[in-house]
Amino acid sequence: MSGGSGEPDLARRGVVELGALLRRGEVRAVDIAAAHLERAERQNRALNAWLSIERETALAAAAEADRRLAEARRAGPDAVAACHPLLGIPVALKDLVSVRGGPCTAGSRILAGYRAPYDAHITERLRAVGAVILGKTNMDEFAMGSSTEHSAYGPTANPWALDRVPGGSSGGPAAAVAAYHVPVAIGTDTGGSIRQPASLCGIVGLKPTYGRVSRYGIVAFASSLDQIGPFGRSVQDAAILLHAVAGRDARDSTSAPVPVPDELLTLPDDEAAVAWLRGRRLALPREYFVPGMEPGVEAAVRAAVAALEAAGARIEEVSLPHTEYGLATYYIVAPAEASANLARYDGVRFGPRLGEGRDYIADYKRTRGEGFGAEVKRRIMLGTYALSAGYYDAYYLKAQKVRTLIKADFDRVFADGFEAIVAPTSPSVAFPLGSKLADPVAMYLSDACTLPVNMAGLPGLSIPCGLSEGLPVGLQLIGPPWSELTLFRLGRAYEAITADAPWRRLEPADLAALDDPATPTPAERLARARAAAAVGAAD
Amino acid sequence: MTAMAALSRADVEHVAHLARLGLTEAELGRLETELNHILDQYAILARLDTEAIPPTAQTIELENILRDDEAGPSLPVTDVLANAAEVSADFIVVPAILAGPEAGTR
Numbered sequence: 321m322s323g324g325s326g327e328p329d330l331a332r333r334g335v336v337e338l339g340a341l342l343r344r345g346e347v348r349a350v351d352i353a354a355a356h357l358e359r360a361e362r363q364n365r366a367l368n369a370w371l372s373i374e375r376e377t378a379l380a381a382a383a384e385a386d387r388r389l390a391e392a393r394r395a396g397p398d399a400v401a402a403c404h405p406l407l408g409i410p411v412a413l414k415d416l417v418s419v420r421g422g423p424c425t426a427g428s429r430i431l432a433g434y435r436a437p438y439d440a441h442i443t444e445r446l447r448a449v450g451a452v453i454l455g456k457t458n459m460d461e462f463a464m465g466s467s468t469e470h471s472a473y474g475p476t477a478n479p480w481a482l483d484r485v486p487g488g489s490s491g492g493p494a495a496a497v498a499a500y501h502v503p504v505a506i507g508t509d510t511g512g513s514i515r516q517p518a519s520l521c522g523i524v525g526l527k528p529t530y531g532r533v534s535r536y537g538i539v540a541f542a543s544s545l546d547q548i549g550p551f552g553r554s555v556q557d558a559a560i561l562l563h564a565v566a567g568r569d570a571r572d573s574t575s576a577p578v579p580v581p582d583e584l585l586t587l588p589d590d591e592a593a594v595a596w597l598r599g600r601r602l603a604l605p606r607e608y609f610v611p612g613m614e615p616g617v618e619a620a621v622r623a624a625v626a627a628l629e630a631a632g633a634r635i636e637e638v639s640l641p642h643t644e645y646g647l648a649t650y651y652i653v654a655p656a657e658a659s660a661n662l663a664r665y666d667g668v669r670f671g672p673r674l675g676e677g678r679d680y681i682a683d684y685k686r687t688r689g690e691g692f693g694a695e696v697k698r699r700i701m702l703g704t705y706a707l708s709a710g711y712y713d714a715y716y717l718k719a720q721k722v723r724t725l726i727k728a729d730f731d732r733v734f735a736d737g738f739e740a741i742v743a744p745t746s747p748s749v750a751f752p753l754g755s756k757l758a759d760p761v762a763m764y765l766s767d768a769c770t771l772p773v774n775m776a777g778l779p780g781l782s783i784p785c786g787l788s789e790g791l792p793v794g795l796q797l798i799g800p801p802w803s804e805l806t807l808f809r810l811g812r813a814y815e816a817i818t819a820d821a822p823w824r825r826l827e828p829a830d831l832a833a834l835d836d837p838a839t840p841t842p843a844e845r846l847a848r849a850r851a852a853a854a855v856g857a858a859d
Numbered sequence: 860m861t862a863m864a865a866l867s868r869a870d871v872e873h874v875a876h877l878a879r880l881g882l883t884e885a886e887l888g889r890l891e892t893e894l895n896h897i898l899d900q901y902a903i904l905a906r907l908d909t910e911a912i913p914p915t916a917q918t919i920e921l922e923n924i925l926r927d928d929e930a931g932p933s934l935p936v937t938d939v940l941a942n943a944a945e946v947s948a949d950f951i952v953v954p955a956i957l958a959g960p961e962a963g964t965r
Contacts, residue, residue, distance in 0.1 A: 437938040531919045544917050573924040574917070648901045659878060666879070668953050673944035680954035681879065689881025697880055701890055702897060704878040705866070718904055720914030725907065727915055760893055761900060777918025801919065 330355035331500045335557040338503065339405045342389060349389070349408030353382035353452050356410045360454060360501040363834040368476045368842045369486075369496040371415045372423050373455040382408060385450045405560045405585060407450035412496045412505035415456035416463065416539035417548075419443050426539040427461040427471040427489075430665050430672070430691030440537025441572065442506065442548060442565040449564045454502060458492030461693045462662065463513055463541045465489050466766045469757055470695040474843035477753075478521060479828035480791055483845050484750040487517030487766075490551070494521040497551045498828050504561045505551045510541050511650055512746075512770025514549045515782035519745035519794025522784045522828065524558045524811065525551045527770075529801045530777035531576035533562075534569030542657035543574075545650075545774045555783060555811035559584040562804060581805050588809060590816035597813035598632030601738050607643035608743035610768050616788025621744045624785035624795045624814065628742065631817045638738070640729040645722050646772035647764060652706050652719035653775070658696075659703030665691060698760060727776040734800040740810055744769050745782040745794030753842065754849030773798055781807040783814055787823050865895050 330338065330352050341347045357375050364370045385408035392399040413419065416426040418436035420443075425431045439447070446453060460470040468491025469475040478486040479499040486495040490507030494517035497505050507514040509527035518525025526549045533548040540546060550561035563584040568577040588596055604625055609618055629635045667673030667687035674690055675683025692700070706715035733741060746766055756763040773780040778798055785795035795814065797807045818824060833839045840848075866874075871891045875882050882890065936949050945952035 434942050437934055437941065529919070530917075531921065570926050573926075574919070574921065576919055576921060642907075645904060645907065648904050651897065652901065663879075667944055669951060670942035671944070673954075677954065680956050682881075683954060684879040685876075685881030688879055689883075692880070694886075697882065697886070698890065698893060698897075700878050700880060701871070701874055701894060705870075705874045705894070708874065708877060715901065717914055718909060720916060721909035721912040722904055722907060723915040724912050725909070727918060761896060775918075 331359045333503065334554050335405060335409050335503050335552065335560050336554070338409055339407070342408050343400055343403075345393070349382040349385040349452060350379055352408060353378050353410055353454070356502055357454060360496065363499060363501070365841060366477065366482065366834045366836070366839040367479065367495055367499055368474050369457055369492045369499065369501060370412070371425060371427075371456050371458050371473055371492070374422065374453070378410070378452055378454045381447075381452045385452060388450055404449035404564060406446070406564050409451055409504070410454045410502045411446060411451045411561070412454055412457045412493050412502040413443070414459050414490050414493050414505070414507045416459065416508060417443060417456070417506060418537035419453060419456070423456065424539065425473065426463070427459040427473065428692065428696070429472040430688070431539075431670075432472075433672070434670050436537070438537060441534040441569045443537065445565050451564065457496050457505065460489035460491070461696050462539065462658070463489040463508055463510055463546075464658070464695050464699050466512065466516055466763050467751070467756065468492060468517075469753065469846065470693055472693055474841070475753060475846050477830075477842040477845065478750045479830055479834070480522060481750060482830045482833055482839065482842070483849070484752050484791070485520065487520035487746070487750065489513040489517075490525075491517050493551050494518055494523060494525065497521070497523050497553060499831060499834060503553065504557050506548060506561070506565070507551055508538065508541075508546055508548050509770075509774065510545045510547075511654060511774050512767035514551065515770050515780055515794065515796060516746045516767060518551060518782040519796075520750040520792065522792030523551055523553050524555050524784070525549065525782045526558055526562060526804065526807070527773065527780045528562060528566065528804055529779045530774075531574050532578070532779070532802070532804065533566050534572040534575040536569055536571035540661045542654040543661060544657060545654060547774075555808050555815055556587050559587055559804075559808045578802050583805055584808065587812045590819060593809060593813040593816045594631055596809055597628070597817075599634060600810070601634045601636065602628065603638040603733050603738040603741045604635055605638050605640040605643065605733075605741055605743055607640050608769050610747050612765065613744065613747040614749065614788060617744055617746070617748060617793050620786040620788050620793035621795055625742055627817055628814065631813065635742070636738075638733050638736075638741075640733065640772070642722065642725045642729050643772055646726060646775060647768055649719045649722045649726065649775060650767075650771040651702065651764060652715050653723065655699040655703030656706045656716050657703070659700045659707065662692075662696070662700055695760070723775050726772050730772075730776045730778060730798070730800075739799070739806060740803070741798040743796045743798065745796040746770070749788050749791035749793060752849060753846045754853060757850075758853070769796060777801065779804050779807055781811055783811045785814070785818075786821070787826070790829065866891060866898065
């Protein structure tokens with residue numbers, strides 16, 4: 321623990337610890353917010369995790385949290401206990417969550433200058449429990465990407481190695497949590513966009529069951545797949561954030577009226593978690609050790625599985641035979657839905673309107689052609705083609721039928737009595753900036769282990785399980801619909817059995833460089849990588 | 860699924876028109892290569908016989924979710940208009956699609 325004047329370094333602490341300090345009256349929410357804001361503002365040049373930091377509104381929200389806490393303290397211990405654990409806790413939002421009056425770029429030029437006219441449902445929920453929103457974080461444009469390099473506002477660096485990507489599309493929130501700018505953050509996951517960056521940044525990330533969290537006020541990408549979820553540095557912290565935002569909301573008719581268990585707030589301690597693990601049946605799908613997986617990643621995941629088994633879990637190998645069709649299926653369904661969702665960006669109701677004003681179709685083309693980046697254009701083109709006359713049955717309908725088969729694979733495993741599936745989250749550790757930009761299919765493959773879970777609508781949790789070549793590896797836990805509590809308990813058990821592992825004590829290796837004014841920005845690093853690649857190609 | 864013919868440059872231009880995407884010559888050329896490479900990945904699906912398999916459009920069994928037909932407050936008009944490129948009184952000025960000699964001609 322650093323901190324010069326005996327002050328605890330508040331930014332190093334998680335939700336549970338900070339909550340305890342707040343409740344005991346040892347710190348104020350404004351001090352917690354100030355410590356995190358200072359760190360985020362100081363380090364953002366070198367990390368580029370944040371697209372906007374709202375210091376004034378954050379400090380006002382923190383002061384309000386202090387007032388609420390003081391009032392609860394006056395009312396007695398029951399009132400203090402009734403406060404949500406997120407009261408007074410800093411949170412970051414991926415920049416596709418609407419916050420009334422604030423920017424919401426979705427990482428795109430086409431939404432530059434847009435101000436959200438209302439709060440998203442989850443923003444309302446976070447305000448209601450007293451969480452302190454510090455700002456909005458970077459992402460691949462419209463959540464399309466696996467590296468955050470497709471942001472119109474420059475890439476984000478990985479705190480473990482600043483010349484590498486944080487993953488994506490939720491790379492901003494993941495990097496912010498890993499670099500101690502916030503204890504928890506909100507992301508979205510359409511094909512792996514929470515779990516893969518969690519894996520690459522060495523933190524916890526959950527993609528909940530489709531329908532678990534209302535998407536009202538969230539910029540849409542692929543509506544049958546998109547889901548909102550939490551990041552944290554511990555399983556318990558992520559579970560607390562899910563608890564705050566989950567549940568039915570009439571404004572999103574796909575949000576399900578399924579109760580949100582309060583046990584999310586009080587996951588088992590180490591001893592209880594290990595006791596809970598004994599005898600649990602877990603499935604290990606052989607297809608998830610995909611061709612091209614890095615040996616170090618496979619070794620770390622297999623060691624994690626062995627540790628679970630040694631602690632009493634019953635692991636059996638299973639087959640999910642349609643896994644290899646996941647990529648093709650996803651890259652038909654998701655772009656098709658995206659091409660429809662992104663039709664709204666035409667410069668009429670919001671966003672810049674380019675053109676001469678004489679030929680409206682030419683103006684739409686110019687507005688969209690200049691507003692969207694390369695990856696978004698690629699996906700709109702793919703989706704438009706897959707839905708176009710003569711190709712609908714061959715592509716979109718076919719993909720939806722294969723989706724049925726992918727889902728049936730998972731259904732069979734859970735019907736056989738397995739409580740969860742354990743698998744790798746990503747086939748690789750964080751890759752160098754620029755290394756996959758020239759080959760879209762190579763980039764798409766980095767989600768091979770996560771996209772089938774979205775196709776089936778299931779919850780998936782990624783937790784850190786060790787390092788390969790000094791970079792974090794994620795273990796993915798997949799469960800049947802609405803089994804988030806089970807996944808978190810399982811994650812807790814894994815934290816408990818690896819509590820003494822040497823890698824648990826390591827911090828992201830490049831944290832100190834974030835404070836060095838000579839450190840290049842991620843955009844400068846990417847430009848250098850591209851220039852080097854161009855020289856290499858010319859040789 | 861039968862083997863797909865590769866996407867020609869004219870196909871790419873046609874799809875860009877359908878998607879209302881203005882693309883440069885360089886972008887069209889790049890997309891022709893990239894889209895064909897991605898479409899190659901789809902060929903794997905032809906291995907599966909899906910004749911008797913129903914399609915899945917969504918994964919949770921929610922049906923007929925309706926809300927009560929009750930009037931409620933809407934957003935203030937000024938807030939709604941604040942993001943529009945062009946506004947006149949309480950209205951968004953939209954591009955003309957019917958009138959005028961040039962408008963709507965393609």
